[in-house]
Amino acid sequence: MRKSLHLSVAALAIVILSGSALAQTTPPTTTFYLDDPGPTGANLAGVYTSPYLGQVNYPTSAIVPVICDDFADESFVPEEWTAFVTSLSQVESGSYGTPDNYLKFGDTTSNPSTSGLVLGSDSVTGSWSLTQDQAYDAAAILAIDILNSSGTTQQYYSFAMWALFESSSAIGDLNEYSVNPTIVEQYLNTAIGDVTNPNATIDGETVSAYLSGYNVTIYSYDTGATCPGQAGGVCASTPPQEFITVTAPEASTPVLLAVDLLGFIALMGFLRKRMSATV
Numbered sequence: 062m063r064k065s066l067h068l069s070v071a072a073l074a075i076v077i078l079s080g081s082a083l084a085q086t087t088p089p090t091t092t093f094y095l096d097d098p099g100p101t102g103a104n105l106a107g108v109y110t111s112p113y114l115g116q117v118n119y120p121t122s123a124i125v126p127v128i129c130d131d132f133a134d135e136s137f138v139p140e141e142w143t144a145f146v147t148s149l150s151q152v153e154s155g156s157y158g159t160p161d162n163y164l165k166f167g168d169t170t171s172n173p174s175t176s177g178l179v180l181g182s183d184s185v186t187g188s189w190s191l192t193q194d195q196a197y198d199a200a201a202i203l204a205i206d207i208l209n210s211s212g213t214t215q216q217y218y219s220f221a222m223w224a225l226f227e228s229s230s231a232i233g234d235l236n237e238y239s240v241n242p243t244i245v246e247q248y249l250n251t252a253i254g255d256v257t258n259p260n261a262t263i264d265g266e267t268v269s270a271y272l273s274g275y276n277v278t279i280y281s282y283d284t285g286a287t288c289p290g291q292a293g294g295v296c297a298s299t300p301p302q303e304f305i306t307v308t309a310p311e312a313s314t315p316v317l318l319a320v321d322l323l324g325f326i327a328l329m330g331f332l333r334k335r336m337s338a339t340v
Contacts, residue, residue: 087157088156090146091143091144091146092116093115093119093141093143095139095141095301096115097138097139098113098114099111099114103215104216105213105216105219105235105240106237107234110215110220111127111128111204112127112208113126114126117144117146127304128204129222129305130222131165131223131304132224132230132231133230134303137288137290138290139289140286140296141288141289142285143283144304145281147281148278149197149201149277149279152279153198159193163283164193164197164279164281165226165282166196168191168196169190191256191257195257196226198272199253199256201272203218203222203225203249203252204222204305205275205307206218206221206252217244217248220235220245221246221252224242224245224249225252225253232245274309274310275308277307278307279304280303280304280306282300286300
């Protein structure tokens with residue numbers, strides 16, 4: 062009976078673990094809500110630029126900056142839809158497939174309307190090819206750049222993000238509005254160089270270490286786009302755009318416990334000194 066019990070427990074554990082593995086083949090989902098184009102309404106070449114404001118667990122979540130990586134589609138304010146939730150680390154590890162078909166973009170080959178883009182020390186003729194994880198690593202770098210900048214620089218970084226995946230359209234839009242794309246191309250090429258050069262560093266860190274200092278999450282369209290501000294709640298076009306959020310990760314529990322312990326030891330030492338001084 063004891064052996065049968067052990068076998069039953071083992072079998073149950075296998076079933077549970079198998080179920081967990083199957084559950085991980087599809088990203089979790091959340092309700093994404095786009096609130097407005099941002100507090101400043103910044104725009105360049107007739108397009109609102111990132112960051113916008115949105116909620117990623119509507120209606121219970123706080124409003125946070127959200128960054129658009131998609132120049133091919135349209136979004137409306139307000140807009141609500143079910144989104145697949147994928148972390149950058151899951152893209153890099155291939156958690157949901159290689160490539161991950163739940164994301165908007167797969168392996169990337171871009172052909173901008175301009176020529177002479179420079180990648181590191183190699184001049185290329187306006188085209189590049191990136192694997193999906195490289196492309197989203199570059200998008201993450203540009204998303205961080207967007208949040209760490211302001212004014213015109215932030216707008217240029219926003220177009221560099223769009224040019225990563227939709228280069229002809231994004232660069233073409235700048236040309237149409239007589240905006241010189243040179244700075245946008247420089248920002249884009251720097252990000253591409255960072256992810257394709259194994260010796261690249263950002264702020265003195267390897268690219269992997271730099272990106273691990275942030276929580277980068279991608280929100281890709283699943284189903285159910287509605288636009289409450291339009292007639293009947295029907296969006297003028299679908300699918301909506303893909304968005305990215307970036308936050309600094311919270312310290313892990315062991316780190317917090319270590320900090321608390323060091324603080325407690327320091328406090329005890331201070332109290333002992335005070336007690337010795339008053340005796």
